[in-house]
Amino acid sequence: MTQSHDPAGSRNPRSFPYELRTFPSRLVDGKVPAEVVAWMQAVSLGFHGDTLTEELLAFYGAAEEADGRMVTGAYLSGTGAPARAWGENYPVATYAYHRKSLNVGAGTLLPVHQITAVTVRPSHRRRGLLRAMMDSDLSQAKAAGLSIAALTASEATIYGRFGFGVATHSNTVEVTVKGGLELILPAAAAQGMVEIADVLVVREIHHEIFAQVHALSYGSIGRQDMYRQLASGQGKYGSIDPIKNIRAALHYNAAGVVDGYVTYKPTDEKHRSSVEIIDFLAVSDAAYLALWNYLGSLDLIDVILWDMAPVVDPLEWAMAAKRLYKRTATEDHLWLRILDTPGALAARQYTADGTITIHVGDPLGHASGIFRIEVVHGKATVTRCAEDGSVEPELNMGVSELSSLYLGTVSARTLQAAGRVRATDPAAVAVFDTLFAAPAPPHCLTNF
Known part of the structure; x- marks a missing residue:
């Protein structure tokens, strides 16, 4: 069912002549409904993609229906489109969400609101469209009981003003394997067995x-349903044509059970022979090193390229020649936005006990307040404090800062040095960093 929203409220309708409509992306009787078709075409325009064919529309529709994706469009309302231009049935701005989970430690998968497909038509920018869609959506997500929203950003300067903070990074690496991959302890990569498989097997086992x-x-x-297609090279955003030269290798543990895979393809580089990793999943450290050992054994290959490598990579420390592991780029990856401060902080794993009181500022009002965080045996009790001057917080920060601190990818000490965290008690920064230390380096393998 379509939901309509009027974010303009009492605004003059001439200053905001748009209506926000939200509806599911799905198939009806095997076909994509007209309103979803127009929305998808608008998204493709925003990301400079091709005009979508019926086959590609159906491909998207099936995958997005599997994810329960809800889409929002901003439509010109009652003003009429100019002659021969796209009509009012095409949104001038798009936005979508689906809901999955975030691993916050200690086996906890926290429900999370994942935002994607955000575009604004160039001819309608700077009219408050993104803010209207974001305000409406985040309010509804919090009302639905979600404590965190998330996105991966095409541009790095857009989402901080909405309270999002960088929570993980990804590395692009080049691993020189000419002549083989020499490891300090070869036995670490010799557990189990690696074998080639038909790449369609990866599409079948990806979700598991x-x-x-x-x-x-x-x-x-x-991950969204589309990943089983992406990982196996059977389709991607913008094309349903399979990659012809993609290959797959599976890792089998000692019991003969598949516990990891890598898919890869040769790249077109004139000055060297290289292989690009398409997707790499390993359930264990042994599977991870064994699959890398396999990649290092490929004949006639100089380097292996991967753009989703972890910031702290065991491979780098397993290699005999560490300098053959080169980082060529590091980028912000997962952005988080806390909506419910007590709910989000209580869900997270902690590796030390202690108590601290923080003030969180939030221009949208969702996460703001003064909060006392008491951690006992790795679990936090978060209490909202009075804001009448009777409680003085030890640390002051914005919701964007708290969202970056949430997984421990950055320290409060670093954000204090950057001018983004203020301490009323000099010892509080160290206390906070002890409490929020990451149980492991956070790593996200999902784009959305």
Whole structure:
């Protein structure tokens, strides 16, 4: 059912002549409804994609229906589109969400609101459209009981003003394997067995393997249904044409059970022979090193390229020649936005006990307040304090800062040095960093 929203409230309708409509992305009788078609075409326009064919529309629709994706469009309301331009049935701005989970440690998968497909048509920018869609959506997500929203950003300067903070990073790496991959302890990569498989097997097992990796990986966020196609090279955003030269290798543990895979393809580089990793999932450290050992054994290959490597990578420390592991780029990856401060902080794993009181500022009002955090045996009790001057917080920060601190990817000391965290008690920064130390380096393998 379509939901309509009027974010303008009492605004002059001439200053905000738009209506926000929200509806599911799905198939009806095997076909994509007209309103979803128009919305998808608008998204493709925003990301400079091709005009979508019926086949591609159906491909998207089936995958997004599996995720329960809800989409929002901003439509011109009653003003009429100019002659021969896209009509009022095409949104001038788009926005979507689906809901998966975030691994916050100690086996806890916290429900999370994942935002995607955000576009604004160039001819309608700077009219409050993104803010209207974001305000409406975040309010509804909090009302539905979600304590955290998340996104991966195409541009790095847009979402901080809405309270999002960088929570994980990803590395692009080049691993030189010419002549083989020499490891300090070869036995560490010799557990189990690696074998080639038809790449379609990966499409079948992706969800099962990822679920295991997700449950074990601090900072991991749920993947959408499309990933089984992406990982196996059977389709992607913008194309349903399979990748012809993609290959797959599976790792089998001692019991003969598949516990990891890598898919890869050769790249077109004139000055060297290289292989690009498409997707890499490993349930265990042994599977991870064994699959890398396999990649290092490929004949006629100089380097292996991967753009989703962890910031702290065991491979780098397993290699005999560490300098052959090169980081060529590091980028912000997962952005988080706390909506319910007590709910989010109580869900997270803590590795030390202690107490601290913080003030959180939130221009949208969702996460703001003064909160006393008391951690006992790794579990936090978070109490909202009076804001009448009777409680003085030891640390002051914005919701964007708290969202970056949430998984421990950055320290309060670093944000204090950056001018983004203020301490009324000099010892409070160290206390906070002790409490919020990450149980493991956070790593996210999902784009959305």
